[in-house]
Amino acid sequence: MDPTHTADTHSQEQEMTAATALPTTAPEATLATPTASTAPINLTDLTEASRAVILSYMDTLTTGDFDALREFFAPDVTWTLAGDLPLSRTWVGPGAILDEFVPAMVERFVPGTMELEFEGVVADGERVLAEWNTRAIAKSGLPYDQHCLAIFTVRDGRIAAVREYFDTLHAKNVVFA
Secondary structure (H helix, E strand, C coil): CCHHHHHHHHHHHHHHHHHHCCCCCCCCCEECCCCCCCCCEEHHHHHHHHHHHHHHHHHHHCCCCHHHHHCCEEEEEEEEECCCCCCCCEEECHHHHHHHHHHHHHCCECCCCCEEEEEEEEEECCEEEEEEEEEEEECCCCEEEEEEEEEEEEECCEEEEEEEECCHHHHHHHCCC
16 A cells, blocks of 8 residues: 555544534634625624613603604514404505504503503514503503514514514404494
């Protein structure tokens, strides 16, 4: 057997082993986007930025300043209210959400009785899941205590989409009675 051949084979095996060895630490997660021209987006940074947008949105929501809320939405934002309520559909644009949907919902409660209690958020990339409780007295006179969940999609620092979920039967029986 040719000794140089054995050395070459051994050297190739070492190179292959070194090239295929598992890293000792996980590489930083990144996400490439179609709009990114050169550098990929760091997934950790994207997650934290998305979380910060929604936390700031929630803080602003509790003030009742709907004009300030408008700044959080992308021009083509969608808000989908799941279920079969009279307001269940996909609302498109900040105007439809803040000038039509929100007032149509809020007007069903006795003024000054609505309280929002935020439970928290979980974020992953551009998606943020938020939980909260809404408590109020409906104009029907019945107490409304609802656990809500929404999945927000944040793009370019603005809310691009929202899918909201809650017990629609409870809402139908109390708010839309």
